[in-house]
Amino acid sequence: MQQAADNTPRHSYEEGHQLIQQNYKVFRTLLSQAKDLAQRGKYSAAAVYGQMAASYAQSNHCGLFVSHELEQLIIMIGRQATSPNLYPHNTSALPSNPKNILHVSSIAPECAGIPRLMRRWIQQDSLRSHSVVLTKHAPNEIPQILRDAVAQRQGRIYLLNEKPGGLLARAERLRECAASADVVVLHTWEHDIVPTIAFANKKQSPPIIYTNHGDHWFWIGANVSDVVANLRESGMGLSQERRGIEAKRNMLLPTILEPFHRALSRTEAKRQLGIDENSVLLLSIARAVKYKTSDGTTFADAHVSLLKQYKQAVLVVIGPGSHEDWSAAIEQTQGRIQVLGETPDTAVFYQAADIYVDSFPFVSITSLLEAGSYSVPLVSRYAHTSAACGIFGADMPGLTGNLIRVSDLDGYEEVLSRLIENEAYRLSLGEMTRQKIEETHWGSNWQSSLENVYANAIALPRVVVPSDSTDKIFLGEPDIFLPLIHKTSLTQIIHWHMSLLPLMERLHLWLRLIKKNGLRNTPSNLLMPEWLRSRYYRLRSR
Incomplete structure (x- = not known):
């Protein structure tokens, strides 16, 4: 079901066109710095600048969804700077039916979609052993529900940043963890280069499945992934068209859901939440960033007219908390817009909901699926008509x-x-939605899709890294809209990565930032290496 009309202002095209070219220049500068450091044998620093480049391209779109130049550099670093014979994988003895699965993620926060998908995958795929590696999670606590899921599958959880060392050391630890794995599944942040370094030598690596969580972002890993498991059709199309993933390696794997069954009627759930049982409850659940104000109109503003017309309607939004100022809309609707922070306990809200409204401008597909599983009808805004912009919907x-x-x-x-x-x-409509989700995303129906992905990852020859490739930016749709949706300053990205640099490079960069931005804007804690910072904050939290 879709109504469509493209009402995007012309100035948005022009601004996006200009921003892509500006962003690409910054990306090339970071990539050039990484290449220069690698040529001088400073591989640890080169890896950090490579990850900075990836992080910048992800959050400041520069006309690329993949950079083969950057990936080739990272793979070269992995081959030159790590021991090729350390923890080799016996690829000649791969079983036709894999038994030991290693999941790799960057972090595993309790409320985010990636750890939920990873945990449900582990729980559903019950005949195999599953372990988890987190490249950047320490000192945060690992959710107990994930610990329990891994323990039930006779697996282990490894934290790569608990010990001294930068990205290269983490990559070697990851390769050690993967030495006995039949298949590795990547769920990492889009800019996390640790797996690409670790599995740079494909002849000594297990089959790699990349789970395409961030299909609308630039991401790293295309050149080491034997299969890309796309979660939706639009992402699958983009993987082939813009990332160069071969059709035989480009697969669809629906998001796994645990079966949701009502414990409460809508009326009972509303009573528990203190909501009038005769009201019509509109619900939306997503991380705060997905409700970012667009063109001066907040997510709450978009519902004011409707709520004024229907006095029995109430809108509850879980996720933004105090990140967005919706006070004007709340006042205009006499408090019938309720805004809460992130919480893992959302079941009672789904069971109370009469209608689910998707987050905007970023959609939240996992939440849509969860709401639909409770027989709640789903509504999502989609502001484009071009087929190329399907990833925004x-x-x-x-x-x-x-x-x-x-x-x-x-x-x-x-x-x-x-x-x-x-x-x-x-x-x-809600009941039809639930039935379709059950047929696709639950239990044995989903398991059959997973078995196909495993089989392809095992049977296909290992992916071949391109010998030479030159990046070329694209200035059409959907690219021109992405720089308008999300941007992160280069200074912020540098601050995030400084703690990963070797000491002398870290000190030199810190002094350059002081000269440029002043001491007040360049705190001294940037000089602390990340592993030590992790230990420090863990001790403080006890």
């Missing part, structure tokens, strides 16, 4: 045919009005 195998997508606020309000007024339509 909410699409997923289990949502096809039932998710209502609208392009503008008028259409959005019209759809929500019909759902509020017509209870029978609401209930019927």
